[in-house]
Amino acid sequence: MDASILLALRDPAGVPFYPVVFQALYVLTWALHAAFVLLALGSMGLSIVGTFKQKSDPIWKVMNPHLIQTGKISISILIVLGVAPLLFTQVIYDPNWYVANTLSGMWVFIFIYTLIVGYIMYYWYYYANKKIEGGGKLIGIISFAILVFAGILMHNFAVTSIMPNDWMQMYAPNGVVDTSGWTFNMEIIRLAFMVSLAVPVVGIFLQNYSRFLSTRADFSKEFVDYTASLGTKLGVVGLLISAVTFALWMLQIDYLLHPLSLAIVVGVVVLLLLVKQNKNSYITTGVLVVVALLISAMRELIRFDIMANLGYSIYEYPVNLEIPSIVMFLFTFLIMGGVGVAWLLTMAWKVGKNQGVFDGSKDVAVTKLGNYTLAIMVLWMVVYFGWGMFILFNNIL
Amino acid sequence: MDIIGQFPLFYFPEYGSAWMMGVTGTIHILASHTSVGAAMLFAFLAYKAYKENRTDLYPYMKKYGMFLLIFSYVIGSITGPGIWYTATAASPRGISALIHNFVWVWATEWVFFVYEVIGVFLLVYFIDKIDKKTHLKLTFSFALASVGTLALIIGIISFMMWPGTEAYYATGSASDAFFGTNTFPHMFLRIGFMIMLSGVIGLLISSAMRKENLELSNELTKKMGYISMLGGFLVLFFFMWYMGTLPDNAHAVFNVTKADVIQSRIILTIVFSLYFLLAVVKPQYIKTPLAGAMIFVILIAGIWPGEKLRESMRKPYVAGQYIYSNQIISRDVAGKGIKSELPIIAKKGLLQVNPFVPQNLKVITPENKLAAGELLTKMSCSNCHSLEKTGKYRPLKDRLVGMDKDGIKGILYAMGQGAFPYMPTLELPEDEYDAIAEYIASLKY
Incomplete structure (x- = not known):
């Protein structure tokens, strides 16, 4: 596709801040989103295996409802975290994103309802399993399959968006315009690599799960040891599969010897050693986050190179600086988001560590963070209305 | 370009x-x-x-x-x-x-x-x-x-x-x-x-x-x-x-x-x-x-x-x-450096300025006129109106029932002059008006 066309497809309003910032935010938030996609896939998949063991095995009896619950919460979080990369990609790669969405318009519509049906069925699975131990097998499998299909659709949008040279052929094959929105593209090895990561992610999750519960008197040593060793097995096998599929993917697109690709390989090897030893899974998780960021950066590098080779550089996107709204975002993100989420997570951590009712009012950190969160939110509202009234009076009086 | x-x-x-x-x-x-x-x-x-x-x-x-x-x-x-x-x-x-x-x-x-x-x-x-x-x-x-x-x-x-x-x-x-x-x-x-x-x-x-x-x-x-x-x-x-x-x-x-x-x-x-x-x-x-x-x-x-x-x-x-609604920028926004696209569309036509129109439809000929008319109608009208004879959502058929090509063209001309406040003021070159009118008339609403 001609550079002049790609450049014309950029929004004439320009971008409201420096493109590199959107690029960095994209890489960061995609990695967060992907982490929960993988945790959801891994815990859902493992929980389905668990439904076959839950009735007879006392360990799976306790663990499986937790896995189902983890899947359930992870889906919610992956959805909300997925909004951010979706937002940032549209700012700097709008030509790619909008072309992919219009070419696959029907799939876009289907994607939404696939996700709704899959997630509602997952709740059904959750309740069926709660009612009868080992229950909801079939519903669980169907919901898992539906949600995996939703993931494949998302993969289609991402792949189509980086095929600019083929867009015209997809839209008007042999000069006949097709407005049906049924364009569908897949890259099997890339998809296999991404999906394979669900196995090590759930493995590392299980190591964390075991470590977290090891301080609770109501969980036996046998339970803690079993979950840790299962986590290690899954982690090691999963990482080996992911390493092979990653190498194949890189070979296919000729990036294997790129420094970023090599850094990922090193990261995976480090992860493999840490998972195998399982000395401190929280540190392993930290390394996993770094590897996730590198993988996210790899995806971005591939896209950046494809576009740069066609003469489209995001760094040349015209900038129309928009200061007040980025100030609002930064303050909200860092202060309200930071304090608020810290409060919620601290509370969740302490409730999880505690047996019975946790008295947050006697916990200094929980009380203070809660009070700060409320005060910041009230202040936020005051600033919002003050700002709005100032702008409005200024413009209408 | x-x-x-x-x-x-x-x-x-x-x-x-x-x-x-x-x-x-x-x-x-x-x-x-x-x-x-x-x-x-x-x-x-x-x-x-x-x-x-x-x-x-x-x-x-x-x-x-x-x-x-x-x-x-x-x-x-x-x-x-x-x-x-x-x-x-x-x-x-x-x-x-x-x-x-x-x-x-x-x-x-x-x-x-x-x-x-x-x-x-x-x-x-x-x-x-x-x-x-x-x-x-x-x-x-x-x-x-x-x-x-x-x-x-x-x-x-x-x-x-x-x-x-x-x-x-x-x-x-x-x-x-x-x-x-x-x-x-x-x-x-x-x-x-x-x-x-x-x-x-x-x-x-x-x-x-x-x-x-x-x-x-x-x-x-x-x-x-x-x-x-x-x-x-x-x-x-x-x-x-x-x-x-x-x-x-x-x-x-x-x-x-x-x-x-x-x-x-x-x-x-x-x-x-x-x-x-x-x-x-x-x-x-x-x-x-x-x-x-x-x-x-x-x-x-x-x-x-x-x-x-x-x-x-x-x-x-x-x-x-x-x-x-039909994805055309209709006015300048000086603060963002945005320019209205209506003048260039009026001059060159939608087929020429839209980068996704295939080469065989860029110039209207007697052979491709209906196909070009169909694409132009979709590009200009379909965001708000369904086009088929059996269309359900704000269908064109309800608005243009029984009209011949000249009648349809008359409406398009009026729209190009901004006659309806709720419709785009979309002025097109004569051959594009003609292709749209011919295509819509061929549907025989």
């Missing part, structure tokens, strides 16, 4: 792609408004339970919370991005305009979303795992975060209708775009509706608890009746203010169906006033099937036509009164 940034066209046969956005949007509005309203109601109930030491209220809150979690946070959180997705497929440049003006506002809203999604799980699952005071704080912060999401999205959807003043066009500032004359009335109108919906959903849950605790069920049904009445009153009150802040083109569209709209709204107001009154006076008469049916009535008779009307009143624009 003279090209404009138009994308491939996605058209859903018989209905048009905008219709798909409408379906997702309607479901989202029910779920999202319920979630914000319920968050406020939750805070109210938690406060009451804590202050009056009403431990019997907590099981109700847990039930309400589970419903909220499944209904609002599964459906609401998926259909939210869902509107965005389907709108992207239907109106990519409209969404692009919103994104490039308001990306930081959306990113800020995302922070609130993250807080809400983690918060709702804690709110529901920790109800009997943490002390009441901390739980109360959680419900307060949750309500504030929910209202925060409304406060942030409202300026964006108000801008879709219009910026409200001329300031935005001169400065290009997101603040001027966000805080238009329409923003605050729109906000309070929706808050009223959210309060009402929280009561309506609350009635479903309170009526379902009758078997377990009759007294509490009746007490809560009464309360929900009052809450719904308050919400309903706020809706009516702020609707008056809201209507007064709409642009002329919106009133032009509204006037077409004014009598029907007013009549149906009066009927709805009477039906729901009686329903809420019944909840207050005879709470035992509010049975679960009735409460469920009333939610359905709101969805079908309230939200769907209401949102359809709001979308129609925006015509011919899709965002900020500078982008037409």
Whole structure:
């Protein structure tokens, strides 16, 4: 596709801040989103295996409802975290994103309802399993399959968006315009690599799960040891599969010897050693986050190179600086988001560590963070209305 | 090269792609408004339970919370991005305009979303795992975060209708775009509706608890009746203010169906006033099937036509009164360096300036005239009108029934001169007018 066309497809309003910032935010938030996609896939998949063991095995009896619950919460979080990369990609790669969405318009519509049906069925699975131990097998499998299909659709949008040279052929094959929105593209090895990561992610999750519960008197040593060793097995096998599929993917697109690709390989090897030893899974998780960021950066590098080779550089996107709204975002993100989420997570951590009712009012950190969160939110509202009234009076009086 | 940034066209046969956005949007509005309203109601109930030491209220809150979690946070959180997705497929440049003006506002809203999604799980699952005071704080912060999401999205959807003043066009500032004359009335109108919906959903849950605790069920049904009445009153009150802040083109569209709209709204107001009154006076008469049916009535008779009307009143624009529904930039926005594309389209024609028109259709010939006419009609009209003889959504056939090519051309000429305030002023070269007219005439509506 001609550079002049790609450049014309950029929004004439320009971008409201420096493109590199959107690029960095994209890489960061995609990695967060992907982490929960993988945790959801891994815990859902493992929980389905668990439904076959839950009735007879006392360990799976306790663990499986937790896995189902983890899947359930992870889906919610992956959805909300997925909004951010979706937002940032549209700012700097709008030509790619909008072309992919219009070419696959029907799939876009289907994607939404696939996700709704899959997630509602997952709740059904959750309740069926709660009612009868080992229950909801079939519903669980169907919901898992539906949600995996939703993931494949998302993969289609991402792949189509980086095929600019083929867009015209997809839209008007042999000069006949097709407005049906049924364009569908897949890259099997890339998809296999991404999906394979669900196995090590759930493995590392299980190591964390075991470590977290090891301080609770109501969980036996046998339970803690079993979950840790299962986590290690899954982690090691999963990482080996992911390493092979990653190498194949890189070979296919000729990036294997790129420094970023090599850094990922090193990261995976480090992860493999840490998972195998399982000395401190929280540190392993930290390394996993770094590897996730590198993988996210790899995806971005591939896209950046494809576009740069066609003469489209995001760094040349015209900038129309928009200061007040980025100030609002930064303050909200860092202060309200930071304090608020810290409060919620601290509370969740302490409730999880505690047996019975946790008295947050006697916990200094929980009380203070809660009070700060409320005060910041009230202040936020005051600033919002003050700002709005100032702008409005200024413009209408 | 003279090209404009138009994308491939996605058209859903018989209905048009905008219709798909409408379906997702309607479901989202029910779920999202319920979630914000319920968050406020939750805070109210938690406060009451804590202050009056009403431990019997907590099981109700847990039930309400589970419903909220499944209904609002599964459906609401998926259909939210869902509107965005389907709108992207239907109106990519409209969404692009919103994104490039308001990306930081959306990113800020995302922070609130993250807080809400983690918060709702804690709110529901920790109800009997943490002390009441901390739980109360959680419900307060949750309500504030929910209202925060409304406060942030409202300026964006108000801008879709219009910026409200001329300031935005001169400065290009997101603040001027966000805080238009329409923003605050729109906000309070929706808050009223959210309060009402929280009561309506609350009635479903309170009526379902009758078997377990009759007294509490009746007490809560009464309360929900009052809450719904308050919400309903706020809706009516702020609707008056809201209507007064709409642009002329919106009133032009509204006037077409004014009598029907007013009549149906009066009927709805009477039906729901009686329903809420019944909840207050005879709470035992509010049975679960009735409460469920009333939610359905709101969805079908309230939200769907209401949102359809709001979308129609925006015509011919899709965002900020500078982008037409058919994805053409129709005016300059000096503050952003945006130029109207109408002059170049009038001069060169849509086929020449759209980069996704295949080479064989770039120049109209006797051989490709019908195909070119079909593509031009889709590009120009299909965002708002279905084109088929059997089309369902604002079909062209209803407007052009029995017309021959010259009659159709006459309408196109008039449109090119801006004869209809709710239609794009789209002036095209003669050969493109001719191809469109020939294609539409060939359909023999």
